[in-house]
Amino acid sequence: MKRVDGRTPEDLRPIEAKAGVIKNAEGSGYFKIGKTWAYATVYGPKEIVPRFMMRPDKGILKVNYNMMPFSGQGERVRPGPNRRARELSLVSEKALASVLDLTKFKNSGVEVFIELPQTDAGSRCAGICAASIALADAGFVMKDMVAAVAVGRVKGEVVVDLSYEEEADETDGGAVDTAMAMVPSSEEVTLLQMDGQVTKEELMKAINMGKEACKKIAEIQREAIKNKYAVGDLR
Amino acid sequence: MNYTEKEHLLKSLNAGYRFDGRTLEDWRNLEIETDLISTSEGSARVKLGNTEVLAGVKLSIGSPFGDRPNEGVLMVGCELLPMAHESIESGPPGIDAIEIGRVIDRGIRESKSVDVEELCIVPGEKVWMVSVDIVPLNHDGNIIDAGAIAALAALKTTRFPEIVNGVVNYKHLSDKKLIVEKEPIAVTVGKIGDHLIIDPTKDEEDVLDARLTCTIGQDGKFCSLQKGGETPFTIDEIDQIFELAMVKSDEIRKQL
16 A cells, blocks of 8 residues: 555655764754754763752763744744653653763763754654764764654554654544654664554554664664764775 | 963954954855745755854734734744754743844844735734744854844745635645845954954854944845944944945845
């Protein structure tokens, strides 16, 4: 079955990934999937405010997710963090934290800023992908990239990487949207959020398709880092 | 930039050059890209050296101000996001961002480049509200000038969305374009010691004694001024700045 934009259920939208796009930052990443477009920058390790958040045994990770005022489908998004943005900041933070080893950076923190100039569904996943590139670009020791993708059910069919049009579909029980992030090498899931109504079988099928998609995405993320640090033929 | 670096910069300025090799009156390299954000009604990305800003225009329907029933509303705002520089903190817009937004807003508004009467749908009831948001991605100084160029470029590409049964349909932009008639260009001239420089980098900006932003239309008329910094200007200096800003605004206008 073909989807509205002609993709097969396993197909991701076209992806473009780059490292080192924001010069001021310690590390930065750019991740574009379809019409969803994410930048991420990393600053630190540095002192974190409020100071009580800092811990004597290891550094902390602080992630901030933000949609630019003109990035929404429809009306202008009012600037500043709303409840949605704060929750997505929190879950993105948890999705990324497990691959980092911040024990060397005691009493300090690493700040990640995820900014979305344009969105067409899957923005938290694109943000996590960009942030992961940014952290690697900044030179942090990481177990692996964190790759993220939305999976779900549209018109009764389990698919990966839903577009906004698919997400809004209401036929056949409505669309089910599941955001997931994964450490591809260990196949550990670090983000899982779902809304919609779905059976266990469909959900497991979706998660397994998401696993394969995350592995493809991680390759593209690694490629972005390699492209920035490529030194050419050394012979 | 610390005290010794500033001393060094002053020596360099005496010799006629800045740390990046520019003379005192050189712009950095300018790149403009338009119509790149599909969720906005008009957009632009401007790179001025390492400074990079995005501007996006969103249109919505609102009610006019009571004293101006036949006029739509144009608003320009700036958000300094912490992604753009280490020194920027998250939170509601600080005074720097407010000043940048308001200076750019005045430049565009006072130049009358956008005919606000064209934005009226039903007099006294419904008008278009045009919001321009400027977001620096990488802050290496002179956000005002770069942001003003981005705002102008974004407005020039703006198309009205369709109205279906009184509701805005953002999915389909009509062919009707926003009319932008004049081209107000902002030129910020900074003063360090006895020297006047244009297009300061972030490092230079941090040690400016004073600055004066002039927004100038293509007819050579000034449409807004903003002085910043604590050091005063002499009348002679102001005269020099006006002269410089007129020449420098033309240089940018040729690149639009």
